Amino acid sequence: MELKPLSILNYMSSTDDSINVQKEYESRLNGYSSFKTGLFPMLTDKNKKQYDDYPIFFIETKDMVRLNADIRKKSSQIKKLSYSLPGISQESYTNSLLTNEIQFSNEIEGVKTERKEIGTVVDDLQTNNKTNQKRLVSTVKKYIDILNEPEIRINDFQKLRDIYDKLTDGEIEEGKLPDGEYFRDKPVRIGTDLETVHRPPINEKAIKDKLLSLIDFMNNESIPPIEKALVTHFMFENTHPFMDGNGRMGRYLLSQYLSKKIDPYTALSISSSIHSNQSKYYKIFKDADLYENRAELTFFIQKMMEIILEGQNSVLDKLNESLDMLKKYFVKLKEILKIDDTENNMEFNLLFVFIESKLFNIDSSLGVKDTALINMLYKTNTKMYKKIKVKETIQKYEDSGILVQINKSPLQHEINLDKLFGDI
Missing domain, CATH: 1.10.10 (Arc Repressor Mutant, subunit A)
Structure with missing residues (x-):
């Protein structure tokens, strides 16, 4: 039988007595190809009540294995093409990806920034580390770190707060800055004026409990890296430790990690791909937050892998197209200037x-x-x-x-x- 979300099986069980959702859950949770974590996210049932009594788990399905292989294959192709780029081409395309990643990550959160404004800061910092701009400088510096610094290690709350402060410096309204020791200490709701989609932990003590387990998980080397990155992304957003800037922080952490485990160009195409699939992105979070799905992230991970692949395909299309044109222009320019x-x-x-x-x-x-x-x-x-x-x-x-x-x-x-x- 095709693997379906537990919430769908729960719905089907109302008319099919042969479906035992609890038995299916236990079979999945304890299966040979399952990864069970010590992370307990806040989940919302159909009556809008919340619980955190199910641990996150996922099944390493055939689809997931295939997607993993596809991502690795695309990454190899991207690296091969990027290594063949002449110096100014590589620099130009890298800076364009940096600019796009920051702009689209902001736009997903409803923060409007002009590409030209971001690009000016990227160019200034990449050339002489000086800029006349005031906005976005700290954000751009953190994204440049993705290219230039080794993989970050997060071992405590202070490290998370330091990354957040540098990433969002000057970008968060005064009234939305963290009011606790490290994180927010006030309850927040996620949704629209008419509907509450999710209520994360209510105060800093509850947030710390969740993030302490998440930090342990992030440093667990036995979890496959792409799956670990995506589980971390979900749990961070589910916990929502800050009043504002959680999405930007979560996507930055995802990009930073994947830049070291996959490649920088893949990492810097994630927000662009999410932006193109924004409805899908929000839906897979909403589905994963459902109590009826009992914290299974199999389908969340698979769909996020598809989004990563789409970003990789965009990078490859651009690189292949531009390199083909570059070769044609090289030959044609020699003819025009009549030189060998x-x-x-x-x-x-x-x-x-x-x-x-x-x-x-x-x-x-x-x-x-x-x-x-x-x-x-x-x-x-x-x-x-x-x-x-x-x-x-x-x-x-x-x-x-x-x-x-x-x-x-x-x-x-x-x-x-x-x-x-x-x-x-």
């Missing part, structure tokens, strides 16, 4: 950097800035890329319409591919 030796041709290399930036940036405003480009080329070869000569060449191609000025401060140009190549 590209390595020692200043105009070719200058234009090709603009092409890479155009292809691998999700938004044109995130592209390479003139000063950064000029300095980068000059460091590569001080004789070939004299700064005054590079500036003159940029002006030459601006005059011809091939380079278009899109920003004055800082000065930035973008290449007009149609003008340069026409229809290829």
Whole structure:
């Protein structure tokens, strides 16, 4: 028989006496392929009453094994493609993913931020660690840490609070900051004005009880890593330890962990994929919160794996498409400039950097800035890329319409591919 959520079996049992939900639950919980945890989430029954007497468990189903294999396979493909990217392409696409991940994670929570605003901070911090921006700086720094720092180890409440403070610095209203020692000490409700979907633990003492078990679980190396990350994501959101910013914190922890266990590009595509599947995302949380499902996360994990895979497919589509175009433009640009030796041709290399930036940036405003480009080329070869000569060449191609000025401060140009190549 097809594996179904216990809540559906419970409904079916009202008309089918052969279905014994309690027996099925015990069989699943104690099965050879089951993973039983010491985590007890807050679950809500059909009468809106709440209980926390069932431990989270999941079954390592055939579908889950297949999804795990698919995620690993896609990750290998992503890593292979990313390693083949030229320097500016890799930098451009990584910064675009960082920008997207932060923007979509905020939007899922109803926090509106402009991609250009985030991208400016990402670019500033990635180049010289200085920025004139005030908003989002701390958030961007934490996401850059995903790329640059080793896997974080969370061993106590203070570490969780430190991550939260750095991630949300300047982004949380004064009245919604934690009012307990580490977490909130006030009850909250999750839902709309008309409906309460979930009530997490009511105070900091209850929150600490839940998170103490979660920290032990997070450091349990016997749990398969993707499944562990997704169970952690569910339990953190179910506990809702802060007044505001829980979703952003939960998705950050998920990205940070998967960046080390899978790959950074997969990790930085999660919020984008969740944003595209927002209704599905909320529904699987709501279903997992049902008391009738008795804290089984088999279906939650499987559907979250599908969301991760969708994000990976988006990354692969973008990389493959952009790399194919890059190869075509490489050949075509040689023909246009009538050259064979590209390595020692200043105009070719200058234009090709603009092409890479155009292809691998999700938004044109995130592209390479003139000063950064000029300095980068000059460091590569001080004789070939004299700064005054590079500036003159940029002006030459601006005059011809091939380079278009899109920003004055800082000065930035973008290449007009149609003008340069026409229809290829």
